[in-house]
Amino acid sequence: MGRQDTDSDIGTDSESDAELTSLALKILVAGGFGVGKTTLVGAVSEIRPLRTEEVLSEAGERVDDTGGVDQKTTTTVAMDFGRITIRSGLSLYLFGTPGQDRFWFLWDELSQGALGAVVLADTRRLEDCFPAVDYFEHRRIPFVVAVNCFTDARRYGANEVSRALDLDQGTPVVLCDARDKDSGKEVLIRLVEYAGRVHTARLLDSVEPQAGSV
Secondary structure, three states: OHHHHHHHHHHHHHHHHHHHEEEEEEEEEOOOOOOOOOHHHHHOOOOOOOOOOOEEOOHHHHHHHOOOOOOOOOEEEEOOOEEEEEEOOOOEEEEEEEOOOOHHHHHHHHHHHOOEEEEEOHHHHHHHHHHHHHHHHHOOOEEEEEEOOOEEEEEEEHHHHHHOOOOOOOOOOOEEEEOOHHHHHHHHHHHHHHHHHHHHHHHHHHHHHHHHOO
16 A cells, blocks of 8 residues: 555656646737738647637728738737647747737737747738837847748848848848748747847846856
8 A cells, every 4th residue: 555655646746847847938929910920820829729800890991001901801809829839848828919009008918928029020011010029129028020921922031121120130030931830830949049048148147247246
């Protein structure tokens, strides 16, 4: 009986250790209206994504800029949510933000506790991602710009997009297809790596003055 109790305890401890070593990180997916945020979250999510899409109404068309996305019939009104496992013990919780100006008040709530963000960009309407870039730069949230390569859009290199958006030096720009799971996963891996370097550098900067004063 004692032997069985010991084995049971070991199994419980192992399960607890596994839970403690697993890590879930919060990632935002932002960008302009109709740039592919819902598509990206849906493509990479290993669970059925939670979506809050509503059909575009005539009233909404009067306040939302639908230029360049005339065939879009639905819009996210709160958020998209999905989850992807990058590797054993590391999962990402993805929160897709609404793109219209009238829903930006939700961004402050969604950005709480986020490791970083993906800013999706469409080179046909590059100016649409300026608000997201400004938002994350102002709040010092690490982000990567992911250029969603639409089939009818002119192709630009990462350096050209970086200059056009006047990004801070070192901010990654990657080309992707929001419909493709592997492409989307590569974007997320780049973000996790970049955000990890940024947060580590900030931690070291905060520790060095204290060490020097001892």
